[in-house]
Amino acid sequence: MRFPLTWDAPTARERGPIVATVNSGAHRNAIGAHGGPYVLYRALAVSARALDPLRLPDLHNTAPVVPIGPFPQWSEPGRIVALDPWGHRVAEDFAGEIAEGIDIRPSIAVTRARLTIPEIASAISLGRLRADGHIVRDGCEIATTKIAIEPVWHLPGIAKRFDISERELRRTLFEETSGMYPELVTRPDMPVFLPPAGSTTVYMFGDVTKLGKSETRIALRVHDECNGSDVFGSDICTCRPYLTHGIEGAAAMAQQGGVGIIVYNRKEGRALGEVTKFLVYNARKRQEGGDQAATYFARTECVAGVQDARFQQMMPDVIHWLGIRRVDQHFSMSNMKHDALVASGIDVVERVPIPDDLIPADARVEMEAKKAAGYFAADGALDEASLAGIVGRSVDES
Ligand SMILES: Nc1nc2c(ncn2[C@@H]2O[C@H](COP(=O)(O)OP(=O)(O)OP(=O)(O)O)[C@@H](O)[C@H]2O)c(=O)[nH]1
Numbered sequence: 465m466r467f468p469l470t471w472d473a474p475t476a477r478e479r480g481p482i483v484a485t486v487n488s489g490a491h492r493n494a495i496g497a498h499g500g501p502y503v504l505y506r507a508l509a510v511s512a513r514a515l516d517p518l519r520l521p522d523l524h525n526t527a528p529v530v531p532i533g534p535f536p537q538w539s540e541p542g543r544i545v546a547l548d549p550w551g552h553r554v555a556e557d558f559a560g561e562i563a564e565g566i567d568i569r570p571s572i573a574v575t576r577a578r579l580t581i582p583e584i585a586s587a588i589s590l591g592r593l594r595a596d597g598h599i600v601r602d603g604c605e606i607a608t609t610k611i612a613i614e615p616v617w618h619l620p621g622i623a624k625r626f627d628i629s630e631r632e633l634r635r636t637l638f639e640e641t642s643g644m645y646p647e648l649v650t651r652p653d654m655p656v657f658l659p660p661a662g663s664t665t666v667y668m669f670g671d672v673t674k675l676g677k678s679e680t681r682i683a684l685r686v687h688d689e690c691n692g693s694d695v696f697g698s699d700i701c702t703c704r705p706y707l708t709h710g711i712e713g714a715a716a717m718a719q720q721g722g723v724g725i726i727v728y729n730r731k732e733g734r735a736l737g738e739v740t741k742f743l744v745y746n747a748r749k750r751q752e753g754g755d756q757a758a759t760y761f762a763r764t765e766c767v768a769g770v771q772d773a774r775f776q777q778m779m780p781d782v783i784h785w786l787g788i789r790r791v792d793q794h795f796s797m798s799n800m801k802h803d804a805l806v807a808s809g810i811d812v813v814e815r816v817p818i819p820d821d822l823i824p825a826d827a828r829v830e831m832e833a834k835k836a837a838g839y840f841a842a843d844g845a846l847d848e849a850s851l852a853g854i855v856g857r858s859v860d861e862s
Pocket residue numbers: 686687688689690691701702703706731732733734735736740741744745764795796797798801830839
């Protein structure tokens with residue numbers, strides 16, 4: 465193999481390029497393909513003869529708008545196993561090989577944007593946030609650096625995180641995708657897998673060059689996708705209000721000279737998917753006694769077999785990738801997120817709960833159920849009798 469991979473090597477060239485493209489033939493050293501789930505649309509585009517499968521990407525002018533790293537975490541053994549820390553620098557680090565015609569592609573892209581968000585506009589008009597003309601501009605725009613990250617799994621490292629053997633992990637991935645990736649079991653010499661799983665987007669506020677410095681204060685919200693609430697404002701959960709509260713906190717941290725970070729993971733419905741989530745909503749709202757906080761998690765388990773499939777063990781990787789060792793403000797009440805960060809060696813200084821007045825009435829069920837299940841709350845959880853009294857709307861009232 466021309467490009468053997470040494471996962472935790474200190475430089476991109478010593479680590480080796482991840483080659484996961486079908487037209488790179490014998491040079492391919494990774495299982496799967498770029499694009500996460502979009503690989504299937506690529507296949508459709510090829511089969512519809514709309515895309516030439518041999519075409520090489522033109523990466524001219526696509527480089528990151530700001531450098532990210534390298535940070536020491538990138539080569540600390542076992543620190544990062546679910547993304548390629550060198551994935552945004554491919555065009556630069558492997559320019560020679562790409563010029564030779566080897567199809568090596570970035571798995572990370574770094575760009576800039578301005579966000580316009582109604583909740584931020586009202587935070588400004590209520591005086592909670594001020595327009596500073598730099599981070600929060602007039603017209604309520606927030607300047608941000610945004611980063612798209614595809615999953616790149618180092619299988620030995622992932623197996624270690626879940627405390628199983630690599631062999632068992634490979635076999636289960638092979639079987640549960642109905643044999644979609646035979647190399648998982650036939651090519652133990654390929655340690656890396658690009659799964660057809662959702663990506664992560666990071667929105668960063670403030671001076672990105674301050675990352676990796678211990679004096680830089682960090683505000684963080686890690687948010688898992690909830691399309692119904694995040695985009696459509698559905699009132700059964702607290703997702704969008706907590707997200708916008710996190711954005712407000714992240715922008716405020718940037719204004720105070722720190723860096724604010726939102727990590728948005730495509731893990732819809734606790735990574736069980738939206739169909740499962742909507743089935744659960746019906747089961748919750750049609751049960752005898754109505755949609756009760758006391759049975760909130762049991763209903764998800766009835767339908768899906770588990771309460772949550774997000775597995776926050778892999779979540780801290782992106783925080784390590786950004787060179788962060790301490791989070792000063794963590795906008796989350798989730799014990800799973802908190803414990804995952806702390807277990808991976810990140811200090812969490814302050815946990816910031818969602819303010820009470822941002823919780824929609826119907827989402828009280830979720831909020832009290834989560835607190836009863838161990839989510840962080842300054843005022844503690846309700847006792848059993850009060851928990852039984854928290855009941856949401858029925859399915860017919862919607
Ligand atoms: N299966 C299922 N998923 C839900 C339900 N309500 C919300 N979700 C999902 O739960 C996830 C909520 O994630 P986050 O907003 O990141 O936060 P969290 O883990 O609840 O904890 P916080 O950080 O305290 O908000 C999203 O993936 C939602 O789509 C539900 O009733 N059933």
